[in-house]
Amino acid sequence: MLPFRTSTNEPLHLSADRLQMQAQPGQPSKVRAITLQGNVVVVLGKLEVRATRVVARLDSRGFPSTLQASGGVRLQLATSQGSAREARLSLAGRRTLQLAGDARLVLRDPEIMVQGRQIDLELESGQLTVQQARVSLRREVEGG
Numbered sequence: 001m002l003p004f005r006t007s008t009n010e011p012l013h014l015s016a017d018r019l020q021m022q023a024q025p026g027q028p029s030k031v032r033a034i035t036l037q038g039n040v041v042v043v044l045g046k047l048e049v050r051a052t053r054v055v056a057r058l059d060s061r062g063f064p065s066t067l068q069a070s071g072g073v074r075l076q077l078a079t080s081q082g083s084a085r086e087a088r089l090s091l092a093g094r095r096t097l098q099l100a101g102d103a104r105l106v107l108r109d110p111e112i113m114v115q116g117r118q119i120d121l122e123l124e125s126g127q128l129t130v131q132q133a134r135v136s137l138r139r140e141v142e143g144g
Contacts, residue, residue, distance in 0.1 A: 015111055031058055032058055095124060103119040
């Protein structure tokens with residue numbers, strides 16, 4: 001696991017089979033992007049993202065600003081689970097998670113499955129926006 005801190009000092013952990021760091025032109029000691037490939041796992045608080053490839057872009061202070069995941073993206077957020085072809089996690093300003101391409105998110109208690117072309121989730125507020133939405137509600141049957 002490669003530990004980082006976000007601009008709000010929250011720990012961010014990255015792991016993968018392969019890692020490549022890209023420096024700023026003319027400044028070899030200043031990293032501007034990190035590419036992770038193969039069995040990538042990203043952990044930020046209660047959010048865990050798994051994918052084949054993740055590119056983490058760093059801001060001018062060296063903090064991760066965005067993470068772009070691709071290749072069989074799977075995520076776990078507290079008790080919710082999701083999947084998509086691609087995901088983008090924005091860490092600068094409002095923290096948002098965008099799922100794109102056969103996006104699906106299953107929320108618990110009660111169980112609600114949301115599917116669409118794109119799902120945008122604000123991590124702090126929990127506000128959810130879905131493009132071309134399909135929603136399934138499933139309620140547990142009491143007593144049996």
